[in-house]
Amino acid sequence: MASAVTNEVQKSRVVVDAERCKGCDLCVVACPQQNLHLSGSLNRSGYHPVEFEYHGKKGACTACGICYWVCPDFAITEVLRWKA
Amino acid sequence: MIGIEGHYEVKLGPLPTLTGKPTHYCAGCEHGTLTRLIAYALHELDLRERTVLVDSVGCSVLAHEYLNVDAIQSPHGRAPAVMTGIKRMRPDLLVFAVQGDGDAVSIGLSELIYAANRGEPITVFLVNNGIYGMTGGQMAPTTPEGMVTMTSPHGRDIATTGAPIDASKLLATFEAPAYVKRVLLPVTPTPATDFYNARGSIEGARSVRNAFRVQEMGGFSFVEFVSTCNVNWKMSILKSKQYATEVLAKVFPPGLFKDKFGVEKR
Amino acid sequence: MTTARDFLKGNEALAYGALRTGLNAFFGYPITPSSEIPETLAVEYGNPQYPAFKVFLQAASEIEAINMVIGAAATGAKVMAATSGPGFSLKQEGISFAAGMELPMLIVDVNRGGPGLGNLGPEQSDYFQATKGGGHGGYRTIVLAPSSVPEMASFPSLAFSLAFQYRTPVIILTDAFLGQLKEDLMFPEVPAPEFDTSWATTGARGPVRHVISSMHLDLPELSRHSEHLRSKFEEVDRREQRSEKFDTDDADIVLVAYGICARLCQRAVGALRAKGVRAGLLRPITLSPFPKGELAAFVERGVQKFLVVELNTGQMLQDVQLATGGRARIGSLQRVGGLFPSPSEIVREVEVMAR
Amino acid sequence: MKIETILAGHGGQGVLELANWLAYFNLVRGRHVAYTPSYGPETRGGKVKCFVVSSDERIDSPIVEDPDILVVMNRPSLDFLPLLKAGGTLLVNSSLVKEGARRDDVTVVEVPATEIAGGLREYSPEKGKDTAIAANSVMFGACLAVSGENLRAEIEGIREVFTHFLTGRKAGYIPLNVKAVEEGFEHVTRARSAAPPPKGSVPLPRPAP
Numbered sequence: 037m038a039s040a041v042t043n044e045v046q047k048s049r050v051v052v053d054a055e056r057c058k059g060c061d062l063c064v065v066a067c068p069q070q071n072l073h074l075s076g077s078l079n080r081s082g083y084h085p086v087e088f089e090y091h092g093k094k095g096a097c098t099a100c101g102i103c104y105w106v107c108p109d110f111a112i113t114e115v116l117r118w119k120a
Numbered sequence: 121m122i123g124i125e126g127h128y129e130v131k132l133g134p135l136p137t138l139t140g141k142p143t144h145y146c147a148g149c150e151h152g153t154l155t156r157l158i159a160y161a162l163h164e165l166d167l168r169e170r171t172v173l174v175d176s177v178g179c180s181v182l183a184h185e186y187l188n189v190d191a192i193q194s195p196h197g198r199a200p201a202v203m204t205g206i207k208r209m210r211p212d213l214l215v216f217a218v219q220g221d222g223d224a225v226s227i228g229l230s231e232l233i234y235a236a237n238r239g240e241p242i243t244v245f246l247v248n249n250g251i252y253g254m255t256g257g258q259m260a261p262t263t264p265e266g267m268v269t270m271t272s273p274h275g276r277d278i279a280t281t282g283a284p285i286d287a288s289k290l291l292a293t294f295e296a297p298a299y300v301k302r303v304l305l306p307v308t309p310t311p312a313t314d315f316y317n318a319r320g321s322i323e324g325a326r327s328v329r330n331a332f333r334v335q336e337m338g339g340f341s342f343v344e345f346v347s348t349c350n351v352n353w354k355m356s357i358l359k360s361k362q363y364a365t366e367v368l369a370k371v372f373p374p375g376l377f378k379d380k381f382g383v384e385k386r
Numbered sequence: 387m388t389t390a391r392d393f394l395k396g397n398e399a400l401a402y403g404a405l406r407t408g409l410n411a412f413f414g415y416p417i418t419p420s421s422e423i424p425e426t427l428a429v430e431y432g433n434p435q436y437p438a439f440k441v442f443l444q445a446a447s448e449i450e451a452i453n454m455v456i457g458a459a460a461t462g463a464k465v466m467a468a469t470s471g472p473g474f475s476l477k478q479e480g481i482s483f484a485a486g487m488e489l490p491m492l493i494v495d496v497n498r499g500g501p502g503l504g505n506l507g508p509e510q511s512d513y514f515q516a517t518k519g520g521g522h523g524g525y526r527t528i529v530l531a532p533s534s535v536p537e538m539a540s541f542p543s544l545a546f547s548l549a550f551q552y553r554t555p556v557i558i559l560t561d562a563f564l565g566q567l568k569e570d571l572m573f574p575e576v577p578a579p580e581f582d583t584s585w586a587t588t589g590a591r592g593p594v595r596h597v598i599s600s601m602h603l604d605l606p607e608l609s610r611h612s613e614h615l616r617s618k619f620e621e622v623d624r625r626e627q628r629s630e631k632f633d634t635d636d637a638d639i640v641l642v643a644y645g646i647c648a649r650l651c652q653r654a655v656g657a658l659r660a661k662g663v664r665a666g667l668l669r670p671i672t673l674s675p676f677p678k679g680e681l682a683a684f685v686e687r688g689v690q691k692f693l694v695v696e697l698n699t700g701q702m703l704q705d706v707q708l709a710t711g712g713r714a715r716i717g718s719l720q721r722v723g724g725l726f727p728s729p730s731e732i733v734r735e736v737e738v739m740a741r
Numbered sequence: 742m743k744i745e746t747i748l749a750g751h752g753g754q755g756v757l758e759l760a761n762w763l764a765y766f767n768l769v770r771g772r773h774v775a776y777t778p779s780y781g782p783e784t785r786g787g788k789v790k791c792f793v794v795s796s797d798e799r800i801d802s803p804i805v806e807d808p809d810i811l812v813v814m815n816r817p818s819l820d821f822l823p824l825l826k827a828g829g830t831l832l833v834n835s836s837l838v839k840e841g842a843r844r845d846d847v848t849v850v851e852v853p854a855t856e857i858a859g860g861l862r863e864y865s866p867e868k869g870k871d872t873a874i875a876a877n878s879v880m881f882g883a884c885l886a887v888s889g890e891n892l893r894a895e896i897e898g899i900r901e902v903f904t905h906f907l908t909g910r911k912a913g914y915i916p917l918n919v920k921a922v923e924e925g926f927e928h929v930t931r932a933r934s935a936a937p938p939p940k941g942s943v944p945l946p947r948p949a950p
Binding site: 045048049055056058059060061062065066068070083099101102104105106107108109110113114115116117118119120 | 124125126127128129130131132133134135138142143145147148149150151152153155156157159307314315316317318321322325357358
């Protein structure tokens, strides 16, 4: 999924199940690149689910998987890495 | 994305050892995190087909709803005894329980001690958040001095209720247990930045895998996870991580207490 | 400070009722749905308004708690423990010992869904365990069944006076619904009565040495002791049967229900009377001793039909069958799992029986 | 004179608090009251259904089967409409429940409680904070109006209710809640004087003075 700006390949991706997320913020504060943020919208249970962006404040996602390991609700379902 | 050769490879993915059912755990609770670590280890060690989970009584009583394994529900505090009964009949099965501090260190301390002392090849994961969660925030044997709870409204007074009990240190005094470990599971604030460190989850994943390996090698394994309960501590989720790091982890410092089989080295 | 008229949950009212009648010690263990009782007592511990309340302690389990109760009761103190089904089961050995040692104490069981872990809904399924002696050996205890928040408040003082008068454990059997129900209540200004506790352990001060034990190795001695316990309960049975009657004087069919079920039946009796059906209600207040005198009187008067309404699979039913001696038809309306019979369901059941 | 009320909504809407206030208000007025918290199998998943009974005599069943008043705070709670006694009153938080009631044998009173509460920002101790959460207090006022209470004589009773429940830090919210009660009461009084009562509806008897 090339990012619109530079047509460069996004080396990694985090898949989020928005309906499972309880907006607990743990992945947001633990992500070294700060790519994850709570969205403005509400999921069915009334929580603000987290959203993934490839480019975070500290740089691009490195598929380190920390979000996968800290998420108490398994809402971070997959961490993918691009294989050329 | 035409013309760019390659594909996305799953580094960390969905686990067949999870049922997929949303959890009832409060937002940000380490019971949920630990459930993931267990599911991952069961999958990685290909144990799912011969695992029996013993549900304790407390917040983890619904663990069978989330872990896709056989399960048996134990009376409050009696999981180690139930596991002993299963394992002695079926030594080929892997049995484990997730117990809260009320379940394991209060009503179930006797069962825990005797199973450990017999070196039963079973695994106990203790979620120690210093309070009774499911029943609404009462004092537990692990409640730190001065903590306000529903049954220590003026702050826990250790002169009349005793000091917090260190289960890991206690079990480590016995000859038989093969693996006794304590991990600070929550994300921990790092003073310099607004960034939180996730070493607890990584160390936790490793400890869960080691605990199962020790059981497969015929030893008793016990991992205590210092955790949080922000709802009953009446704190925000992130404030509770700070409290766990600055207060609870001082009363229950993480560490490796026993590793008779040296699993941490290989 | 509780004002003249309060608005409290049943569990809170029970805790204040115990404090106001001079509770000395409480030993507990957390279990839903009884938690408001220890939580209220924890907040009030040290309040100068309750100078008698000297000991509050959360034990490591219900077994530890009941044994702490035995120790404190042996000093002649007014001691209470409160729990729910699973904890009540764990306390049975202790209650048997206390009955054997003739120790007064108050045990509260907030009945929840069973058996085993069950659920947190209200049931009346601990009836047998409470009334027939859940522990080993031959003993009976007195069991009181409140059906309102005012009774949750007033029964602790009644329980302690019976406990000390007859030197026996007394059980208050309530349920998860009554524990959470909030009603207005007026605390009666009941004096905290003092009781003769010359039997209590004092540290061998004075001429008489006190040994409080349930062990009687000599066979005839245990026989005499058990006979004594039996005759004591016979006296309780003769003097302490308590119940409340609604519209029973001319009733053709009498409903029998205790606790929250009695209130549902009260509403049903009103609806039936409005439809011209002569129904009445007997509400047992003491489940042990069971008010069999009232039931025998109804049968004497010619009542042919009774309907027992309870939240279990037929437990008080057996006591009603015994008390009516096979000389009447006994219907049984049961709900379990935390569900309730609605007043209209009770009305329909009575109408079917009345035909 | 007995009034049986069912209040329904979802957790977080303050339905249980509203039920407590309503019960305590009646207690302060010298009546017997019974409040049953969230009850019943359909309360899983955060749904709330609770009962308030107030009466001059001792209350028999605290469980309500056919209420005189049904308070509906959110859309799913409209499912309880069949329980409402013929001639009873349906009080709906029309800010969240857009669907009309499908019964013509009851009085339907629509109260945009969330919107009304939202407009009371200047009464909140924290200036500019969203006050929509006081929707339950607006409904409290609506309940009193529907039960035929005379609010002007009762304003002290309302204050006493909130002083009893809103203690410590929460005491700062008493003015906002009292204002919300007044707004709810006025809204219903205005609406009822305009709309004709539907056929078959029995006006609730005035409480004994």
